[in-house]
Amino acid sequence: MPRRAAQQLVGRRVTISKSSRTVTTMVDNAPPTPIPSNINTPLGSEYPSTYTSEAEGDVDGEIDGDIDGQVDEDVAKAMGALTLAPSAEATGSEASAPPKPLTRLERRRQYKPFPFLELPAELRVKIYEYFFDDTHYVLDLDPDNYRRIHKKLGFFRTCRTISLEAGYLFYSTHTFRIFPTHPGKHFKTKKPLLARMSSRQRSWITSLEMRLGPGWNKPPRGWVVNPALGLHECTSVRQLTVFVECDPSDGIFNGFRRADDFYEGFSRGLLTDVLTEMPFVNNVTFDAWSSVRRKGAMMRGLINTALSHGKHIRWGPERGWTDVDDEGEIVVPTSDMVATALLNGVGMDVVIVA
Template sequence: MSEHPSKSSGRRPSLTKPPPPAAPRKAQATAKKSQAAAHKLHVVVNKSQTAIQKPQALAQNPQSPEQDLQVPEQEMQDSAPAPAASSIDDDINNIPIASLTLDTPLIPLRKKPPRVPATPFHFLSLPSELRVKIYEYYFEDDGEVLDLSPNNYKSIHKKLGLMRVCRLLHEEATYYYYGTRTFRLFPTYPGKYFKSKRPLLARLKPRQRECLTTLELRLGPGWNAPPKGWAVNDALGLKDCINVHKLKVLVECDPSDGIFKGFRRSEGFYESFSRALLTNVLEALPAVSTVEFDAWSSVKKTGNMMSGLIKVAGETNGVAIRWGPERGWTDADEDEDTAATVAGPDPNRPLESVPIQGFGNSHNIMVVA
C-alpha cells in the first residue's frame, strides 16, 4: 500500500489554492501582439520627437552634419525596451499639438479685422430729401405712438445715438423723429410707469418738445382712482409745445354706463375729472387747433363721458372737432350713424330676383317692386 506523498516527504500539506493552469495559446498570442503594438507606437513617438528636434538643432548649429542627428531605426528598436501601456498613454498625452504638424506650422486663430471701405460714403453729400427718407426707414420700427414704458431703452435709446454724430444730423433727425410721432401725455403702462410723477413729456428737453406736432390724451385707465401724476403743471412742459396743432383724445371706457354701477367711486366722479383735465390741457397748449375724438366700441357718443368732453372742446375758441378712425364717427348724431351703418335692404321689400305672384302679364314679364 502506497503512502501519501506528504507523509513520505515529511512535509505538511499546503493549505493554499493550487496554482492556476497555464494560459491558453490564444491568450498568450494576444498578449504578445499587444506588446508588439505598444512597442511600435513607442517607436513612432520617438521618430516624431526626433523629426521635431532635428530642425531646431540645425538652426542652433548649422555646421553639424545631418547624420549626427539621425538615429538608426535598428538601434532604436534594439536599445529601447518595450514600455508599459500606461507610460505610452502618458507620453502621448504630453505631446504638444504643435508637434503633430510636421509640414505646416500651427497658426493661431485670429479674427479678421472689420472691413473698411477704401472710400467712405459721404452721407451728408446727399440731398436733404434723401436723408429724410433714410431717417424714415431707420425709425420705422419704433411705432407711431410713444409712451413711458420699459421697452423704450431697448428699442429706442440705441437708435437715438444717431443724433450725436454731428450738429446737422442732430437737427434733422430730431425734427423728423419727434415731429412724425404721437406722444402720450400721461402713461398708461401698468405698474410703476402708470403711477410715475414724471410722464414722458416731462422727461423730454425743451428743444425736443418744440418739435412735437401731435399729443394723445387717453382716458379710462385708473377711472376709479386716477394717479396723482395725471396733472397739468409747469413740469409737464406744455408751454414748450409750440408746434402741437392736434390733440387726440381716446376714451377707453365710460364709467357712467350701467355696467359700472356699484363699482364707481361716486356718481360722475371720473367724468368731471376728465373734463377738468381736458380743459387744463387745452388752455396750456399754445397752438392747438384740432381735437380728434375716438373711443373703444363700448363707449357711446351720447354718453355722459363723451358728451361732456365734446362740450369742453366745442367751448374752446379756435378749436375744431374731428373724429378718429377707430369708431368712424361723424358730425351727425350717433343714432343716425348707427342707422346708416346697420341699414340694409328693407325686409318688407322682396328681392329683385323673386317674381311677385299676380303681377305678371300674359307675356311672362317679371314685375319687381
C-alpha cells in the same frame, strides 16, 4: 583656314579667356542666328526677336560661368519679387505662418467712409424714415422702450447735422401720450414722458394723445398739468387726440365707481388744463372703444369742453363716428349755435341733443 572649318565658325562666337576677362567676337559677315525652337520668346516683347541674345544663343553653355551665374541670380530675384511665396531667406515659422490680420484701426484707414452728408437732403430724410420705420406710431412710457427705441436714438449722437435732421423727423412724425397708461411703475410715475424730454424735443412734437379711462376709480397723482410737464413748449402741436377707453357713467359701473360724476369731472378738468396750456392747438380729435357711447355723460362733457375753447372737433378712425350719427342726430353744433347758447346762458348740454 580650310573651307569646312570656316563653315563651322559661321554663326558661332569665339570666346577667349585672357587675364580673367572674357572677350567674345563674332565672325565677320555671319548671318543672323535663328531662334532655337526649344527657347520661348519672352512674353513682354511685342514682336519676336530676329537676333538672339547671349542667353538665347548659349545653347552649348559657352558663356563664362561667372556671367551665367550672375544672370541666373538676377532672374531669380526678379521672379521672387513677383510671387506671393515666401522668400528663400524666410525659414522656419516665418515661412509657414499665416498673414497677420489687420487691426480695426488699420481696416478703417484702408477703407474710405461713405460721404453720407454729401447726399441730397431729400435722400437723407428718406433714409431716416426707413431707419425709424419699425417704431410704433404712438409712443408712451413702456419698459420695452429701451430695446425698441432708446438704442435707435443713439443715432442722434453722430453729429450735429444728423441730430437736427433725424431728431426733427422722429419727433414730428410720432404721436406722444401726455400721461402714461402702461400698467406698473410707469403708470404711477410723477414724471411723464413729456417731462423727460428737452425743450427742443418738445418743440418738434406735432401730435399729442391723452387717454382717459385708466385709473377711472383712482387716477394717478402724476396726472396733473404743471410747468414741469412742458406743454407750453409744445408750440408745434396742431393735433390733440382724446381717446376714451371707458365711460364710468354707464350703468355697468353702478356699485363700482367712486361717486357719480367723479371721473367725468376729473377728465373735463384735465382737458381744460391741457387746452389752457396750449392755446395754439386748433383741432381736437375724439375717439373711443366700441363700448363708449357718444351720447353718454363722459363724451358730452369732453366735447363741450373742447367747444368752449373754440376748438374744431374731429373724429378718429377707431370708433367711426361722424358729424351725423346713424339716427340723423346733429351732434356737433355750428359756431353760431355755440355763440348763441353762451350768450343766452344756456348750457352746451342743451345745444347737443342727448
